[in-house]
Amino acid sequence: MTWWQAAPTILSALALMFIPGYLIARSCGSRGITAGALASPLTISVIALGAIAADLAGVTWSLWVLIAPVLLLSVGGISIRLLWRRTHPTTHSSRSGAQHSVQRSIAFGSALALAAVLIGWRLIEIIAAPDNVSQTYDAGFHLNALQFISDTGSASSLTLGGLTTNGADPYFYPAAWHGFVSLLIQLTQASIPVAVTASTLVISAVVWPLGCMFLCTRITGNRPIPLLVTGALSAAFGAFPYLMLDFGVLYPNLLSIALLPTSIGLAAMVLRLSADNHEKWAVSLLGFFGTLPGLALAHPSTLMALLALMLPMGAVALVRHWRHLHHTQSKAWRYLPSVASLIVYAVAVYLLWLRLRPGEAASDWKPFQTPAQAFGEVLASAPQGRPIALMLTILVLAGILHVLQRKGGWWGLCLFIVTGYLFVVATAFPQDDYRALLTGVWYNDSFRLAALLPVTTIVIAVIGGSWLVTAFVARIQASAAGAHRSGYRASLPAVVALVIAIAVITVGSQGKQMRETVTTAQESYELTEDSDFLSIDERTLIERLPGQLPDDAVIAGNPWTGTVYAYALAGIPTLTPHVGSTGGDENLKILTRLDQAGFDPEICQLVETLNSYYVLDFAGPELHLGDHNYPGVEDLATKPGFQLLDSEGDATLYEVTAC
Structure with a gap:
C-alpha cells in the first residue's frame, strides 16, 4: 500500500481527533x-468516558457514542454562554492589534506545518509502508485489542483487559487510544495496520507539537518567535515521539504524553502562572478538568506525572500569592487557605502515588548507569545512550541561564528538574524502597521516563532559543534602522534574520541523534523474509486464513513466532x-501437548472445548531471539492426527484431524 492510498485515512484521523x-x-x-x-484532549476524554458509559448501558460502541455527547456538550456550552451574556451584559470594545494577530497566525501555522512535516517525514522513514506493523513485544496486544473491540462492540477501559482471558474476568486496561483508533476504523473501513499508522502520524506530528506550542507560550507569551522555535524543537527529540514507537510498542503512552503539554499549560492558566492568558478563569478550569479523563484513560502514569509536576507549579503560585499578600499588607490569616490547599493537594498526590502503580513483580527494571551519566543524558537530551543533541544542549543551557538571570520562567525550570530527577532515580539510584516509591509508577522503566523528558526540556530549550x-x-533590526531604511525595507532584514535563525535551529536539531533514532526504529517495522518476529511468508499465510477457516475457528500457535498477529x-x-x-491452564496444555492429540483423549476434549482445531506453525525466529518451548504446536509435519492445509515458505497451517 502506498502513502497516497493511505492519505484519506490520515486526513480522517486528523478530522476525528x-x-x-x-x-x-x-x-x-x-x-x-x-x-x-484543547481539541484533541477533549476528543479523547469524550471517547474514553463514552466507551465506559456505552458498555455499562449495553450500547454498542460506534461513532454515535462520540457524536451524541459532543452535540450535547456543544449545545449546552452555547446555551450557558448566551444565558450568561443576558444576565451579565458587558460592553465589548473593538479588538486592537490586528497586525500582531495576523503575525501570530502566520507564525503559528508555519510552526505547526514545520513540525508536522519534520515528524511526519521521520515517521514515514521509520514505518516504510502504511500497512506495516510494529514487530515489538506489545504490538500484538494493541492490534488484537482493536479487533477485540470490533468483535465485542465494547471499547471500555473496564473490559479491554478481557482480551487475554477470552472475555472472562475482564480487568482494567487504559483504552483511550484503542477507542480512538477503533472509531477511525469504523469511519474509514481501513485495515487495522493502516488505521494505527494514520493515528500514529496525527498524534505524533500534530497533537504533540500543537500541545508543545501551547505549553511554551504559557511562559514566553504568544509571540511569533517562541512559536517558531517551538515548532522546530518539537521535532528535535529522539526520546519522543519516536521512542514510544520503537520500544514496546507503547501506543497508550504515545497518546497520553502527546496530550500532557496541553494539560500542563492549562494548569498554569488555572494557577495564574501563564504569561499568555486571555481566557476566563472558569473556561481554563473547565478545560483543565476536561482533559484529565482522556489523559488518565490514555495511560494513568501520565496523569501521575501531571500531578507531580503541578506540585512545584503550585509552590511557585503560592510564593507569588504570598508576595501579593505581603505587598497589600494583608493579615496573617489570609495566608492560611493557600497553604492548606497546597498541603491537602500534596497529601492527595502522595496517596494516589501509592495506589496507582503496578505491582513490584512488573517493576523489576534495574538501574544501569551512574548518577553523573544520567544527569548528563538529561542535560544533553540523549537518554538511553543516544548521541548528544548538541543544538538542544546549547538551547537548554541558554534557557537555564536566562531563567537565572531574569528571574522569570521559574516554574518551567522546576518542571525540567522534576522529570530529570525522576529519570536519574530510575536509571542510576540503588534498587531500594526510595527508588520504587518515586519511579515505580512507571515500572522503574527508563524508557517511559525518557519519553517524558522532552515535555519539560522543550520548555527550557524554547526559553533559551x-x-x-x-x-x-x-540586532539585525537595529542595524537596518541605523541604515535609515523605512517601511518594509527596514523590516525585511529582520524577517530574513528570523528565517535564518529558525533554519539553523531546525537543521542543527536534525543531526546525528535523529538519524540514529530513525535507523534504530526502522528495525521494528521491517518486513523481510527473515524478520525476527513476523516474516513476509508468515504474513502472507495469515492474510489467506479468512478464506480457509470457518468463522468460529480459534487458532493455536507459539505467539512468539508471529502467530499472535493472526487475530488483528x-x-x-x-x-x-x-x-x-x-x-489459562487449558491454553498452556494445548501449547505443550497438542501434538499428543492422536492418542490422548484429554487433549481432544480441550480442543473441542476451546474450538481450537487449527494450528499455525511458524518455524522462523522468535521475538527478541527467544526460545520458548511449546512442543504441542511445533514441528507437526511428522505428528499423527494433523493435516497440512496451507503453507508459504516455512510457515504452515494445520488442521487437527485426530479430534
Whole structure:
C-alpha cells in the first residue's frame, strides 16, 4: 500500500481527533491557540468516558457514542454562554492589534506545518509502508485489542483487559487510544495496520507539537518567535515521539504524553502562572478538568506525572500569592487557605502515588548507569545512550541561564528538574524502597521516563532559543534602522534574520541523534523474509486464513513466532493474543501437548472445548531471539492426527484431524 492510498485515512484521523473537541472548546468560550490545543484532549476524554458509559448501558460502541455527547456538550456550552451574556451584559470594545494577530497566525501555522512535516517525514522513514506493523513485544496486544473491540462492540477501559482471558474476568486496561483508533476504523473501513499508522502520524506530528506550542507560550507569551522555535524543537527529540514507537510498542503512552503539554499549560492558566492568558478563569478550569479523563484513560502514569509536576507549579503560585499578600499588607490569616490547599493537594498526590502503580513483580527494571551519566543524558537530551543533541544542549543551557538571570520562567525550570530527577532515580539510584516509591509508577522503566523528558526540556530549550533568536533579530533590526531604511525595507532584514535563525535551529536539531533514532526504529517495522518476529511468508499465510477457516475457528500457535498477529490481520481469534500471557491452564496444555492429540483423549476434549482445531506453525525466529518451548504446536509435519492445509515458505497451517 502506498502513502497516497493511505492519505484519506490520515486526513480522517486528523478530522476525528480535532473536530469533536474543537466544537466543544469553542462552544464553551475558548478561542485561539487554547481552543486548538484543547481539541484533541477533549476528543479523547469524550471517547474514553463514552466507551465506559456505552458498555455499562449495553450500547454498542460506534461513532454515535462520540457524536451524541459532543452535540450535547456543544449545545449546552452555547446555551450557558448566551444565558450568561443576558444576565451579565458587558460592553465589548473593538479588538486592537490586528497586525500582531495576523503575525501570530502566520507564525503559528508555519510552526505547526514545520513540525508536522519534520515528524511526519521521520515517521514515514521509520514505518516504510502504511500497512506495516510494529514487530515489538506489545504490538500484538494493541492490534488484537482493536479487533477485540470490533468483535465485542465494547471499547471500555473496564473490559479491554478481557482480551487475554477470552472475555472472562475482564480487568482494567487504559483504552483511550484503542477507542480512538477503533472509531477511525469504523469511519474509514481501513485495515487495522493502516488505521494505527494514520493515528500514529496525527498524534505524533500534530497533537504533540500543537500541545508543545501551547505549553511554551504559557511562559514566553504568544509571540511569533517562541512559536517558531517551538515548532522546530518539537521535532528535535529522539526520546519522543519516536521512542514510544520503537520500544514496546507503547501506543497508550504515545497518546497520553502527546496530550500532557496541553494539560500542563492549562494548569498554569488555572494557577495564574501563564504569561499568555486571555481566557476566563472558569473556561481554563473547565478545560483543565476536561482533559484529565482522556489523559488518565490514555495511560494513568501520565496523569501521575501531571500531578507531580503541578506540585512545584503550585509552590511557585503560592510564593507569588504570598508576595501579593505581603505587598497589600494583608493579615496573617489570609495566608492560611493557600497553604492548606497546597498541603491537602500534596497529601492527595502522595496517596494516589501509592495506589496507582503496578505491582513490584512488573517493576523489576534495574538501574544501569551512574548518577553523573544520567544527569548528563538529561542535560544533553540523549537518554538511553543516544548521541548528544548538541543544538538542544546549547538551547537548554541558554534557557537555564536566562531563567537565572531574569528571574522569570521559574516554574518551567522546576518542571525540567522534576522529570530529570525522576529519570536519574530510575536509571542510576540503588534498587531500594526510595527508588520504587518515586519511579515505580512507571515500572522503574527508563524508557517511559525518557519519553517524558522532552515535555519539560522543550520548555527550557524554547526559553533559551527565543532569547537568542530575539536578540539576533533585534540586532539585525537595529542595524537596518541605523541604515535609515523605512517601511518594509527596514523590516525585511529582520524577517530574513528570523528565517535564518529558525533554519539553523531546525537543521542543527536534525543531526546525528535523529538519524540514529530513525535507523534504530526502522528495525521494528521491517518486513523481510527473515524478520525476527513476523516474516513476509508468515504474513502472507495469515492474510489467506479468512478464506480457509470457518468463522468460529480459534487458532493455536507459539505467539512468539508471529502467530499472535493472526487475530488483528485476519480477524480469527488465537488462544494467545499477547506474547506476555498464555491464558489459562487449558491454553498452556494445548501449547505443550497438542501434538499428543492422536492418542490422548484429554487433549481432544480441550480442543473441542476451546474450538481450537487449527494450528499455525511458524518455524522462523522468535521475538527478541527467544526460545520458548511449546512442543504441542511445533514441528507437526511428522505428528499423527494433523493435516497440512496451507503453507508459504516455512510457515504452515494445520488442521487437527485426530479430534
